Amino acid sequence: MNKRLKSVLCLMLVAAMLLTACAGGNTNSSNGNSAEKDTLNYAISGEPSTFDPHNISDNIAKQVFNQIFDRLIRQEADGTLTPGLAENWELSEDGKSITFKIRKDVKFHNGETMTADDVVFSLNRAIQSKYLQEYVSMMEEAEKIDDETVTLTTKYAYGPIEYCVAKIDIVNKAAVEADPEGFGRQPIGTGAYKFIELKSGDKIIAERFDDYYRGKAPIKNLVFKIITDSSTAVVALENGEVDLLSQPALADRQNLINNDKVLYYETELNGNNYIAFNNTEGMFNNQKLREAISYAIDKESMLLGAIEGAGVAVDNAIPRVSFGYSDKVKGNPYDPEKAKQLLAEAGYPDGFSIKLKTMDSATYYKPTEVLQDQLAQIGITAEIEKMERGAYLSDVYSNAIYDMTVMSMVYEITDADAIYAFFHSDMIENGQNFFRVNNPELDKLLDAGRSSTDEAKRKEIYEKVGQLLNDEVVLIPLYSYMVGVAVNKDLKGVQASSIQYYEVFSFSW
């Protein structure tokens, strides 16, 4: 026993030493030669549940789909629209239909040529999808006119229809019909990279598609590494194990900017943080009270306290980078004295206690903590209730069981119409009007903005919308924040994107 145990222990030690030694050599050589790099490791923070783009509503999945699929209209990193799978398109006179001329030289990953049938099939499949209603709720039907022409009709004239078309991925009809369930595990698109395999929880492997209609991508292999812990993702980037990390935590921003192995690009996000009120149920149906709160908010210190100053204080609910934003829209200034006075007028001379629901994400709870402090200044005692994401969304978003909350909103569409779903009274039952605001004047303006195609007129309308939302203090816009992408310093062609659109096709080593 004695001798045997001893020899086993010795063997184990030797084995461990040997293994560590040769392994050490391995990493050094793989990290050493970046000159012949032909792989890009793209960090994503979770695993998409499916690769069927019409059956998922998930920002992580979209980062993968951006490489595997294409759309009729492309929305570039800066938000502008350019032709994609459609050579050109035309809006009808009444604005209720849009006709696309389809490219003839586009191949799917399975070798088939893309036809008008694939396009019609994809559009109609997306229109039916519960997951994509944000983009397709106004669409009626797609129809094939001839082999190169497809017409999409809408239920009503819809100004920003092109942005919505730019969100619909075109899939291979035959592949979906052959195995609708399996398509989610083996997707076939037209994108610059073709899907190879998913290693559950670890990585997603994709490879350059040599017949891509815009040419061959410079980087051959694309690997999405699933890294859920944000600190680990940053270390992996610094260590060269991943080459691209989109939207790193704001706490890591300065560290990444200072790091000489990493380049950090940033731009303003198409969205903002704001204080939302339940305008009809509960204490905040009292406009005086909402006004009182609006004078109690110091947006500049909110900006510093919540996101370390990496953003801009705003007065307009419409994001700064969206069409329809105007800086003429003004909110109430910070004036705690006036706030106290209004509070008394609203019937709360001695303040009150309130619960602030928030969720377990720094984007939400940090500004909520600052809000708690600022409310205390005018005698309101706020208690923070940190909830699980699912519970928070179900309470606040689906059922409007809240009084006041700090919400963070990111819009996919760089057009002011994106806010329609939140503020129109039709959206109380079936949309996202969790403000429960029901204001006929606001409805009228939102309808007019949606159906008009005259840019100057729309600008004017949305200026009025922004001001009206402030005058009635439906919400208090706080700040818009910076969004970044951190990449290996040798990676070329990267550009920060306000809509989080990163196309590996345009990158090279």
Place this chain on the structure above:
Amino acid sequence: MLKYILKRIVMMVPVIIGISFLIFAIMNLTPGDPARLMLGESASNEDVEALREEMGLNDNFFVRYFNYLKGAVQGDFGVSYRSKVPVFNELFSRFPSTLKLAFGATVIMVVIGIPVGVISAVKQYSIIDNISLFSAFLLTSMPAFWLGLMLILIFALHLGWFPATGVDGFINFVLPCITLAAAMLASLIRMTRSSMLEVIRQDYIRTAKAKGAGERRLIMKHSLRNALLPVITIIGMNFASMLGGTMIIESVFAMPGLGTMTITAVRMKDTPLVIASVVFVAIAISLMNLLVDILYTYIDPRLRTQYSKR
């Protein structure tokens, strides 16, 4: 013996049913809606409601649990709400990494823990004993995520010896296994030490010493073998609990294990997947306990005769 094993396995059935009911109830009674989580913030209530209907979430709680149980008895444990893949496929695609991690950590734990524990006991109150006890305390007190990040910073980022993420090869498992072993090492060292101390004071050790047995023989053969019973229990329990996945370590080192899968499933309210992974852990722990009990009889002849009498 065989009868005993069978009895133990049969006894697991009510435990598993109880656990599945408990998890089912917890997942249903806590706030949060899987349909809303799947469709995202921007989906309308109407669509969420339609998906709930489609997923059968609107049926009565007991009806749903009964249906689930009916399927489970026939071997159908349901599909994941999110990925629509049968839950056991999901489970087993993640299991290899977790198994490797647990195994590696156990090996490190045993190779370091038992010798250190024995030395500590033999040289009680010496400097070596104090140092080993102190480091054991230190290691237990360090949160795993912190230790993991520190190891990454030192050995991955500065020295470049090991990768920080992934599961591609042996090398990827070194840092996570060390982190995992560190947390469990303390209990093993302390258990080995106290168990050894107890045995060393027994009469038969004194007798052996009086008979002139060498110190090595005395420690290895006479003491250690007798001291191993509680030590094996600890190793078995630790190993079993690691099989359930170690969320923090898997998350810090970006490993595709059961832990990260379970935590995602809980967040997404993916009830079938949560039940499957918890039941899986329960079975693993029960089997591990059984295995430890069987091992006892090999180590301790007294128990062997007890079982054979039955």
